Amino acid sequence: MNDQTFLLPLTDTRAIRITGGHRLQGTTSVQGSKNIALHLYAGALLADEPLTLTGIPHILDTQVCSEILTRTGTPTRVVGDRFETAPATAWHPAVPDELGGRIRTTAVLAAGLLARAGRVRFPLPGGDAFCHRLIDRHLAAMEAAGATLDITGTHVEAHLTGRGPQPFTTNVTTQKWGPSLGATVTAMLLAARARGTSTILHPNAEPEVLATASMLAAGGVGITWEGTTALQVTGTDHITGGSFPVPPDRLEATTLLLAAAITGGTVHLDNFPVSGFTAALVATLADAGIELAPANGGTLAQCPAGPRCVQTATTSATCTDIQPQLTAFLTQAPGTSRIEERIYTSRATHVDPLRALGADVTADGPTITVHGPSPLTAAHVASQDIRAVAALVTAALAAEGTTTIQGIYHLQRGYGSLLPKLATLGAELTVTQK
Numbered sequence: 001m002n003d004q005t006f007l008l009p010l011t012d013t014r015a016i017r018i019t020g021g022h023r024l025q026g027t028t029s030v031q032g033s034k035n036i037a038l039h040l041y042a043g044a045l046l047a048d049e050p051l052t053l054t055g056i057p058h059i060l061d062t063q064v065c066s067e068i069l070t071r072t073g074t075p076t077r078v079v080g081d082r083f084e085t086a087p088a089t090a091w092h093p094a095v096p097d098e099l100g101g102r103i104r105t106t107a108v109l110a111a112g113l114l115a116r117a118g119r120v121r122f123p124l125p126g127g128d129a130f131c132h133r134l135i136d137r138h139l140a141a142m143e144a145a146g147a148t149l150d151i152t153g154t155h156v157e158a159h160l161t162g163r164g165p166q167p168f169t170t171n172v173t174t175q176k177w178g179p180s181l182g183a184t185v186t187a188m189l190l191a192a193r194a195r196g197t198s199t200i201l202h203p204n205a206e207p208e209v210l211a212t213a214s215m216l217a218a219g220g221v222g223i224t225w226e227g228t229t230a231l232q233v234t235g236t237d238h239i240t241g242g243s244f245p246v247p248p249d250r251l252e253a254t255t256l257l258l259a260a261a262i263t264g265g266t267v268h269l270d271n272f273p274v275s276g277f278t279a280a281l282v283a284t285l286a287d288a289g290i291e292l293a294p295a296n297g298g299t300l301a302q303c304p305a306g307p308r309c310v311q312t313a314t315t316s317a318t319c320t321d322i323q324p325q326l327t328a329f330l331t332q333a334p335g336t337s338r339i340e341e342r343i344y345t346s347r348a349t350h351v352d353p354l355r356a357l358g359a360d361v362t363a364d365g366p367t368i369t370v371h372g373p374s375p376l377t378a379a380h381v382a383s384q385d386i387r388a389v390a391a392l393v394t395a396a397l398a399a400e401g402t403t404t405i406q407g408i409y410h411l412q413r414g415y416g417s418l419l420p421k422l423a424t425l426g427a428e429l430t431v432t433q434k
Contacts, residue, residue, distance in 0.1 A: 016405040018396035024265035024425040030253045030272040031057040032246035036211045038105045041065040044085045045112030049241030053083040058416035091117035107138040111186040115193040118160045137183030144168035145190040167196030179204035191233035192221045203231040254322045257301035262398045266302040309335035324350040324391035330370045331359040337370040350388035353381035382406035386414035
């Protein structure tokens, strides 16, 4: 049995209370990547031998995925920093509604189940509340692999008509957001069990995809990249297990350094090298006044001259999942900053709560505009989005007075110990009942 089976209710009423004005300083570590881990959990469904993922993040989404794997046939345990799976002896390929509706990678998990069991029923994805998550590219990959689909307003049922996925070609590019990360992984999982070589056109090449491809390759799947044009995947009837590490989380690393920088502090990320950040993200942070330097195998982050305004856009390289936290940081930058959100054009649920704290920030379609610096003052705010809650925590660290933030359930979906880490760095915070 999983030793972390307790799942917090969606209506968790606890609140974070943060008294701003304390300079953050010190050394901390970075958890295993949430977004990479969730895709590796789906990939673990394909293993024909015991598989252990090490360095996993201790987050609620890990618990949810462990429960889904166990209930659908793959015995799974979370022990310390390890996610341990054993091969399934019988499949129950229906993702429980109460679990599948809590995470954003439901369709990816469903692809793993479809590849192994030949059929699957799953609810539409859950996760954060800032936008509706389209899965059309996922479904196209399933159909290309030979599945027939029955789609309702709330669920998808897929059935393979043959012995397993057939070799296929699919294009994972979306009309609005470019290559889909999740659909690339979905297609890889299906192709890994197809008898022959499949082609994924215009694949996403973010770390989540690269890590999943590396794990599949280590298990015996043929993986060949043809630049950004195509990914060739040659399937196998037997995928080995073993041990595979989850890389550290560049999103938590960025959240921690922005939290320190907004207070005028300095943080050393002791297990996260500068090379763990994309060049585009390093450039954006530099434009905002944040300097990153190698230090003792990790990264020293500081903002010696204070925040600077920026003109930037989110891309696969600059990470939409740090846009809310960056917006909070830019409230303290003199001048006008603009961020064009190119991944999720409706990602602005943090704007109104930041305004409640005193920020001069607006959203006009996909463009977020910040005028600064703004004196922030304590308020009672809330959000139902992991990164928006992280943005409110960031802003509260610089606000005068004690801010109350609700949304701890969502924060803990993505950050296992962010609040204790901030406290260790010098933040004055508590978690209380409402």
